[in-house]
Amino acid sequence: MNDTPRNPGLGADEPRGPANPDMAALSDAKLQLNQAGEARMAAVLNVARFHGVEMDLDGLRLRGSEAAPPPPELVVWLKEAGLWARGVQMNFRQIMNMESPSPIILLLDDGGAALLVGRDRGRGVLVLRDPRQPTSAAPVLVDELRLKQVWSGATLLIRSSRHGALEEQPFNLGMIARIVWGDAKILRDIAITSVTLTVLSLVPILVVMRIIGVVIQFHSTQTLNLVIILMLVAVLFEAIMTWSRKMMEVVLAAKLDAKLNLMIFDRLVALPIEFFEREQAGQISYKISQVNRVRDFLTGKLMNAFIDVFMLILLLPILFYMSAPLAWTILIAAALIAAIIAVFLRPIGILIGKVIAAESAKGSILIETVFGIRTVKALALENTRATQWDASVAEVAELNVEQARMANWPAVLTMPLQRYCSYGVILVGAFIVLHTQNSIDSASLFGFMLLGGRVAGPLVSLAGLLDEVHQARASIDQVGHVLNRPNERQALTTGLRPRFEGAIEFRDVTFRYEGAKTPALDKMNFKIPAGTMLGLVGRSGSGKSTITRLLQGINRDYVGSIRIDGTDMREINLRHIRKNFGMVLQDNFLFRGTVRENIIAGRPGLSFEDAVRAARLAGAEEFIERLPNGYDTFIQEGSPNLSGGQKQRLAIARALISDPRVLILDEATSALDPESEALVNANIQRIAAGRTMVIVSHRLSSLLDCDLIMVLDQGKTMDIGPHKELVQRCAIYRHLWFQQNRHLAPEGFDDESSQPAIV
Structure with a gap:
């Protein structure tokens, strides 16, 4: 039986696009790949488009500039895009007998890839196509003997995730x-x-x-x-x-x-x-x-x-x-x-x-x-x-x-x-x-x-x-x-994956925690352009951390609209958001493993030089070099061999390793000693270069370099502007500032009648 398609490309249902969309996308992503790496990437892009999915090229980082992406990384990348993928070992006969209408990726021995787009069982040959070539290019007919010379059986199977899969069924x-x-x-x-x-x-x-x-x-x-x-x-x-x-x-x-x-x-x-x-x-x-x-x-x-x-x-x-x-x-x-x-x-x-x-x-x-x-x-x-x-x-x-x-x-x-x-x-x-x-x-x-x-x-x-x-x-x-509780699976595997610039807008956002009588955010409105360094200040319970939780997609049952670069946040893939939004908390958890492994935890394919660069930017390099084994020092559970400030700087380095377009620091310097805090603050301008930053801090002195500071009270935006303007026109901010800097307080500043400082 001959089931060779009339068009030896992706078939009649192939989405229309530019003549060579794969290579154009690769160029846009600026991935330095050799021919083998390009072939594998292009093959994955081809098959993903066959199933109606546009891959996020920024979601894949390779182990080296000259290495082809290994199958496990490709499988993880495809699963994050909402596709089913599995790397298997097959032989020529199994491939020939498969009844699969979608293309199959053959991972070649030299690190490249070929697309299987048809079979001619009568002549005993497979119809292969170079994924880097336009779909109109002529395919190649390959028999078992020739294929064995370049292929040892490594195969990547991809299909659309089926509705009703085990992951979606109730556990019973x-x-x-x-x-x-x-x-x-x-x-x-x-x-x-x-x-x-x-x-x-x-x-x-x-x-x-x-x-x-x-x-x-x-x-x-x-x-x-x-x-x-x-x-x-x-x-x-x-x-x-x-x-x-x-x-x-x-x-x-x-x-x-x-x-x-x-x-x-x-x-x-x-x-x-x-x-x-x-x-x-x-x-x-x-x-x-x-x-x-x-x-x-x-x-x-x-x-x-x-x-x-x-x-x-x-x-x-x-x-x-x-x-x-x-x-x-x-x-x-x-x-x-x-x-x-x-x-x-x-x-x-x-x-x-x-x-x-x-x-x-x-x-x-x-x-x-x-x-x-x-x-x-x-x-x-x-x-x-x-x-x-x-x-x-x-x-x-x-x-x-x-x-x-x-x-x-x-x-x-x-x-x-x-x-x-x-x-x-x-x-x-x-x-x-x-x-x-x-x-x-x-x-x-x-x-x-x-x-x-x-x-x-x-x-x-x-x-x-x-x-x-x-x-x-x-x-x-x-x-x-x-x-069997509601989960984030759909939000993690579906939705848009735009390239972020970092503009953030809240439109009448109201959010209430479960069991709370009053809303944590009450018709919150503000808008900042991309590349802005925004500080959040306010008394305890004013809604500062709630804003960071909403930006991370931790809580999604809010009323109103949160827009990132003009796109509603609910329409964006949740994993895509979290990979592009770095987050540093007040109390961060470090995993068992070396210092280097903790820094590159979010991007395990990155090199040692990338870890050093992130540590230097976070002000962690100087203490890491004093550790017994430097970047190979093993961190036990609970990080007993690190101080609070050292853990915090490692967490900042871990957030910076993925070069996020938006970086959120939620009381990130609160555990630092004055020297470490000064070191991080000195690097803030370098950290903020090319990205939007949202900084929550109860130390107003650490927010002086922010482009804008937003003052919150009872879940509402009271004022937003630079430090000098807020000291002049915002009573809440002025009170908090002079409360923390009493030596600068004007005569008549009554400490006894003052509001409690933020925590």
Whole structure:
């Protein structure tokens, strides 16, 4: 079959554009790439446009000017644009047999790339195109031998993200079941192995039941030897099958664990920041960990339930064949067992929910204590936290005992019925033989003794499965409480990706925090051109940090309009905003790793020279060089080997590494000593060159070089202008200025009647 397209380019649905849009875009981005790098970039641009997506070239930074972008970086870049992408290893035959209407990128051995745009199965050749050439250029037909000379199988598959993908579906038992069903082949093999093992476990019983009497009666040694050999072979085969099934279960559990962990982490980091600000870290961690219980249920208990059902289907006809009256007694006993267990399911389920809630609260105390151990030590709160921990542990222990006591009742009440199914049925069978005319031979009675328990066991397990389902659902509810909340995924993968200049405008912006009675911002209006250095001042609670949160897209449920370079912020891709808006907070977190790794955390592909340049601009170079290993000094969790000022300067360097068009400093110099603050302030003009800066500071002296200073009060803009003008015309600003600079205060400045200074 020949499916070569008429036009060996992108096809009839290709968006119209300039003759060579790829190279023009590359030129605009000023990326210094060699031919191989250009080919890979152009290939990605081509396929992205095929799917209707314009890539943000500034979103990709290469490891070196002469290196082609590796597949992992390309995959991340494509995913950030909202496309599905995966790097795989394929061979010529697999590529030839694929039914894909979209182009496929072949990553060549020399670092370049080729676009697969068609196949000629009749002649056994692939239709390839150089992605750097115009779409009207003639394609190249390549056979397997020629392709192997330049291609070792590295392939990049790209498609549009499908609606209803796992990342978008609610987290529930059905979604997890679909993940498990994705490994249908392994499930099929496990099922076949389980059925075989079930049959093998019954064969010895049936053989012994029917043959042992004959062997004893006729003293047939040869028959006994044959039976022994057959049983040994069966046991050996059963051992091999058991080992194989266990390994398949391990592989299935590992694959399911990997898929669940990847999906959960992606969903977790897509949640908005306000969720993490409201919820306790310990409770989030405990609820997420409940997914392990669900995994164990699907790969363990549910699999065993399948085996139990098959066991029942296989055994019941055999029991009824041997003796219908005895088989009915076993069924009645099993039904009573199931009824007893069903009565206790609801109260046990309620107690399980209480245990989970208590365990969550206990975990929250532990993690909160670990995170705040410096405060605990500094304030000697060990005994106080220990008292809270003891109370939590006692509550969990009490609930566990209560739940175990409740669960013990059905086990005790059903024990006589289970014992009847195991060996009591023999007594009933003997009674039937002695007092009725039904004839049951000794082999049948012996078979009921061996097989009766195997019928009761599965029935009890199936009744207990309801309890397991209840626990699994409770665990899924805990995980779903975290993962099924509204997230930022759509905002992170869709929207415009314009090139920023840095003009900011607020139009009647009103924002209220959840549960607050008064708005944090009340019809806020201001406008600054690109390249402006804007200072924000005001008393505590006036809305300074709220403005920075809105600019970062942390809170998006505001009323009004925020425009960046004239474009409504809600229409811009959220990840694009955050990558182009640098942010330095008052209290910054540094990751475990070296100083260099922390500086380039947002752009891991950048070079050592880029890290040095950012550190120098932030005033961090001088102390980094004094560290034991310089830029390779390892920072432990909590940064115990760095001072507050050093951490702050590293955070500023980390924000500058991506050369953001807008830089936000929210009390960024508050933790600095006077010398470090003076050093950073001396670099402010260099830092501000070519970018818009928004600086929140309670030290007005650090804002003197700002082009504009905006004075806030109760969420409103009271005035905006340079320092000299505000001192003259704005009473709030003048008061704050003289309060901090009393030696400059005019006569008559009353400190006692003054407003409280900003915090």
